[in-house]
Every structure is written in structure tokens, then in C-alpha cells.
Amino acid sequence: MKKMITALAACAALSAALSAVAAPAQAATKDPVSALKAQLVPGHGVRFTETVAWSNGTEESEIQDRKGVFQFDKKGVAAFDINIHWDDDTYGRQRAVGVGNITYHTGGVMPMVLPEGKTWYKVKSYGVPDSYGQILNPAEPKTLAALIKHGKSTKNSITGTITFKDLKQASAWWAGAKAPSSFDSTKVSYTLTLTSGGLVSRVQSKFTATEAGRQAMIAVDSRYSGWGAKVSVKAPDPAKVTTDFR
Template sequence: MKQALLATAALAALTVPALPVHAAPKDPVKALNATIVPGHGVRFTGSVTWTDGTDERGARDIKGVFQFGKKDVAAFDITMKDGDEQQRVIGIGKTGYYSGGLIGRLLPEGKTWYKEKNRGMPDSWSQFINPAEVKTLARLLKNGTTKGDTVSGSITVKELKAVSAWVSAARLGNEHDGVKISYTLTLSSAGLVSRVRSTYALADDGTTYTSTVDSRYTGWGGKVSVKAPAPATVTTKIR
């Protein structure tokens, strides 16, 4: 009987499947740095929704690309669609080009682009979180809690201004510095950000409006090209 029990135990040991060996998680900052090559970048799409607590609406669809320079994001090209209205923003270095929307209706005849100093993130309905910026990603990881392939946390606009050129160059007054943005990053097996979901709330005339931006990122490190509009279509004047 004793020999039979030992034989059964030995057989059971042979038939128990081995537990999978999980690879150590990738360092997202190192993974991002490895993709930063001039002329390469990342593409993204996104959607914006807002609610006042009783009504929820889809406010905008976004698509675009970030292009890297030697160390970080050097240019971007974003198209934003609100219903039947479409806007496009191109940022190259310290110069921004704006087309469509309200600006498009104020341009002189024959001009389709308005040029000014680059303001970074176009407006508050854009994605505040830019995972293509090294310092921004590092701060998000520091502020957040990592669980599996997600990182969740919160960060204020003031904190973002300190690390993100995308936010610090935008048209945001200091009165919004205390606004807290909650975020969840989803990481790919390579340690790169594949999705960002962010939410923030603002009060206006006694009503609190909550905006949520859901963005997805693909093609990290692929070749991209952001070009300025044809000079003949650009103006620095508005009617």
C-alpha cells in the first residue's frame, strides 16, 4: 500500500503542469527612449465625451501623429472633428498652424492657415496626457500605481506644466493649475503606452462638467512626416 501511494504521488507530480514564468515588466521610459529617432514617431486616435451628470454627449473625434526630434516630440499634426466641423493643427518647433473651425471663418480670402507661436495642446478638449514625452511619462509612472499592464493615478495641470511642453505651451491660465486629471495608461508587452484614458471636471455656473478623453497609440517608432502648409496658404492676420 505504501509503495502504491508513493507511485501515485510520483505520477501526480509528473502530470501537474508547470506554472508559467512571467517575464519581468518592461521599463516604459526605456521603451519610449528606444523609439525616439528623428523622423519617427507614433500615431494616435481618440474620442472625447462630456457629461453634466444628467446628459452625456460625444464631443469630438481626434486623430494625429507625434514626430520625434533628437530627444523628444518635435512636431505634431492633429485633426479634430466636432460633428460636421473639422479643425486641424500642425505644430513644428515653436510655430503653430491652425485651419478650420472658428479660425477658418476669420481668415482673409485665399488663406486657409493661420500661423502663430506654437501653443502646444490645441484646447481643453484635447488629450492632456502626452505619453510621447519622456518627462511626462516618467511623472505619470511616479504619480500612479502599476497593476499588471495598467498605470492609474492623478496629476494636476500645474504638475503637467512643469514636465510637459504639450501642456505648458497651451492656452491655459493659472486659474486652472489646481484642476486634477485622473488617468489610466495601458501598456503593451513592449512597455509602450497603447492607450490613455483621462478624466477631469470643471465647474461653471453651479454645474460640474466632466470631460473624458480616450486615446489609442499605434506604430511606435515608425516613420512619420509632419510638414508645414504651403506658404501661399498661410497668414498671420485674422479678419
């Protein structure tokens, strides 16, 4: 009996030791920033879809549907490819492709303003390609850390508010949009939904901006899938690219 008790005690001690070792590792996989960094492998990325709604207080409508992909390097986003569809076809379909610190635009009004034979307009910029895209980029570790800092975390979500100024300091994606400093105090409310592994599966954001005495609220609902999948984003054919207008 004494030997059995001793053996059971040893098994209990071993089990406790293994649990102590396993617990931190399990917790680490649920930390969103650590989970994201584990996905940052060159040539891999994440896909997303999103809807954009606009409201002026009396009218509200869904104005855009988007789908795209982020391609990673070891630090975050190295390239992106976003297709934009306007629901009322005012601007038809647009596309923005970013590689490094260069973004290429096509569609929309481009056919009317670009020289003959050119279909892509090239600009030196990285970040939100227009005024209505998702300004919170969950594929940037510093951005994700800032959203966690400014938010309240539960088991599978993070909800909070961050100003344009604070977001600009954390996010290259938003800083690249070069929003005027007069909008720095604008507050963005957000909810991030997490998978069981700590990766972001959804980002809901909204903010109200005032310009020329008029207010408008932009709400973007983005869903992310295929974290870590192989992706490839390439710049357009140089023969079709220009930096000039007609």
C-alpha cells in the same frame, strides 16, 4: 560519475550566470520611460486616434473624434498633425499642425475669419491645440515619468491622479496650452495601458473644470499604434498662411 557531476554543476553555474545577465536587460525593455526613449528617433513617430466625451452632470455626449501623428526628435515630440471632427458638425472639421514651437490651424471657423486666399492661421505655440484634446502626452519622457510617479503601476497599466500644476511642470505639451493658474488645483485621473514591451497603447483621462460657476467633465480616450514608424509632418504652404484676421 564525479566528472559528470562536475560538468552538470558547471552547466548550472553557467545557466545561472546567463540568467543574471539577461534578467536586467529584459526588465529594462518593460520600463515605460526606457521603452519610449528607445523610440525617439528623428523622422519616426507614433499614430493615434481618440474620442472626446463631455458631461455636465445631467447630460453626456461624445463630441469629437480625432486622429493624428506625433513626429519625434531625440527628446520627444518635434511635430504633430491632428485632424478633428466634431460629431454635431458645429465646427465641421478642423486640423492643427505643429512644427517646433509654431502651430497652424485650419478648418472650423477659420474660413469665416481669415483674409481671402488664406486658409491657415499661424500662432507661436506648442502643445494641446484646443480645449478638448488629450492633455496627457505619452510621447514625452518627462510626462510619462511624472504619470508613473503619481500613479500605481501593475503589469500592464498605470492608474493615478495628477494636478494641472504638476502636469504643467513636467509636460511641455500641457504647459504650452497656457491654462490659467486658477485651474492649477484641477485633478486629472488617468489610466495608461502598456504593451508587453512597455510602450503606451492607450491613455484614458478625465477631469472636471469649473468656470463661471459651471462644471463640465472632459473625458478623452486615446489609442496609440505604430510606435517607431517613419512619419513626416510638414508646415503648410507659406502662401496660404497668415497671422492676421479679417
